[in-house]
Amino acid sequence: MAQRPLRLSTAMTLACRDCGTLVELPAPDTAGTSYCPVCAHALRRSAGRGVAAALACALTTFALLWPANLLPMMGVTMLGMHTQSGIFTSVQALWDGHWVIIAVLTALFVMVLPFVRFGLLSGVLLCVKAGRRPRWLGRAFRWSLWLDHWAMPDVFLIGCLVGYSRVRAFLPTTIEAGGWCVIAAALIAMITRASLDTHAVWHWIETDRTPPADQPAIACAACSLVLPAARQGHRCPRCGLRLRARKPHATTRTAMFVIAGLILYLPANFFPMNVDIQMGQITPHRIADGIQDLINAHLWWLAVLIFVTSIAIPALKLLGLTWFLFSIRRRSRRHLRLKTRLYRVINEIGRWSNVDVFTVAVFLPLIQFGALAHTDVAVGSVAFMLVVVCTMVASRAFDPRLMWDAALEAPNMHASARNESPPQAEYAS
Ligand SMILES: [Zn+2]
Numbered sequence: 001m002a003q004r005p006l007r008l009s010t011a012m013t014l015a016c017r018d019c020g021t022l023v024e025l026p027a028p029d030t031a032g033t034s035y036c037p038v039c040a041h042a043l044r045r046s047a048g049r050g051v052a053a054a055l056a057c058a059l060t061t062f063a064l065l066w067p068a069n070l071l072p073m074m075g076v077t078m079l080g081m082h083t084q085s086g087i088f089t090s091v092q093a094l095w096d097g098h099w100v101i102i103a104v105l106t107a108l109f110v111m112v113l114p115f116v117r118f119g120l121l122s123g124v125l126l127c128v129k130a131g132r133r134p135r136w137l138g139r140a141f142r143w144s145l146w147l148d149h150w151a152m153p154d155v156f157l158i159g160c161l162v163g164y165s166r167v168r169a170f171l172p173t174t175i176e177a178g179g180w181c182v183i184a185a186a187l188i189a190m191i192t193r194a195s196l197d198t199h200a201v202w203h204w205i206e207t208d209r210t211p212p213a214d215q216p217a218i219a220c221a222a223c224s225l226v227l228p229a230a231r232q233g234h235r236c237p238r239c240g241l242r243l244r245a246r247k248p249h250a251t252t253r254t255a256m257f258v259i260a261g262l263i264l265y266l267p268a269n270f271f272p273m274n275v276d277i278q279m280g281q282i283t284p285h286r287i288a289d290g291i292q293d294l295i296n297a298h299l300w301w302l303a304v305l306i307f308v309t310s311i312a313i314p315a316l317k318l319l320g321l322t323w324f325l326f327s328i329r330r331r332s333r334r335h336l337r338l339k340t341r342l343y344r345v346i347n348e349i350g351r352w353s354n355v356d357v358f359t360v361a362v363f364l365p366l367i368q369f370g371a372l373a374h375t376d377v378a379v380g381s382v383a384f385m386l387v388v389v390c391t392m393v394a395s396r397a398f399d400p401r402l403m404w405d406a407a408l409e410a411p412n413m414h415a416s417a418r419n420e421s422p423p424q425a426e427y428a429s
């Protein structure tokens with residue numbers, strides 16, 4: 001049942017990365033939000049966004065990351081002794097305690113990748129502003145967008161907030177200069193994301209084109225450029241990614257990381273995240289104990305936050321991805337829009353599960369008062385951080401378009417029977 005793509009104007013054609021539908025959109029300078037007519041994915045948001053605002057925010061974030069990383073964030077005083085905690089000292093304390101996996105991942109997520117992300121983004125937007133198109137521009141922009149998922153100054157800020165609230169309930173705690181820089185860097189990083197019209201930048205780097213309607217098309221998974229299907233296997237001329245009809249081995253890779261996540265989910269919840277030693281008395285803290293402590297301290301909203309980020313979100317990711325994999329295997333054509341929306345949520349919120357691990361990392365150099373009281377990381381933190389990484393990799397490896405492909409392959413498929421069924425002619429192969 002052949003249908004023409006949704007024709008809003010002849011300006012440019014985009015491929016929805018969630019369902020594969022080809023959609024013609026208004027010109028890039030048209031303000032507003034354009035949605036995929038099949039799965040309701042927001043293909044492009046341009047209202048209130050611009051290169052100048054995004055550039056100012058990216059440069060400010062990049063500048064603030066230096067003091068945020070190097071200066072102390074919090075200080076605690078106990079019986080005349082004063083300790084301080086910062087990003088660098090937290091990573092160093094984890095490394096010195098031989099918690100290598102957490103030290104390396106925290107350093108990557110909070111120190112290295114934010115610098116790379118905002119350095120690349122600032123460079124790209126400076127080029128756009130100056131009207132220059134060096135050859136590396138598309139690749140640099142692709143990497144800066146990819147790193148948006150893995151650079152986590154905003155998640156770290158919430159981890160610090162939880163850590164600060166927990167310590168402040170028992171000990172006098174101060175926010176130091178680095179702490180204010182972390183708050184400012186994380187907030188401006190979020191504004192950078194909100195103010196960036198991604199597709200306007202892509203369109204400026206290389207203009208989108210509309211392929212002939214009678215030819216099969218392929219879309220770049222990174223920049224959504226639509227090209228003739230014969231270009232499969234070649235590099236995208238705009239961002240340099242290899243063009244593939246679907247993510248390679250998507251279901252196998254997703255299944256592998258989901259199984260690894262399921263296996264690690266048990267020790268992550270069963271073993272303590274950290275251990276407090278006060279006057280020789282050892283108190284282990286599992287995720288559930290941490291939530292109970294927050295309830296006892298009447299910090300209800302933090303208890304809800306940790307429950308949602310540490311228990312509910314990882315479970316939702318593992319169950320959701322398992323559902324998607326089974327529905328592909330069974331060629332299910334039910335709830336396609338719901339599953340695609342759920343996938344988008346899972347993909348977006350996965351990184352927020354790191355809040356509790358970051359809280360422990362902030363705690364570590366702060367509560368070090370020798371035999372009197374000190375805290376140490378425990379094995380549950382390693383398992384939990386690996387659960388988060390496994391589920392993040394699994395959701396990134398998954399290709400939601402396979403659910404729509406499987407629905408088309410289902411026996412007794414009647415395209416007109418359900419609104420969720422993608423019209424064949426709109427589909428990017
Ligand atoms: Zn779509």
Ligand SMILES: [Zn+2]
Binds near residue numbers: 222225
């Ligand atoms: Zn591309």
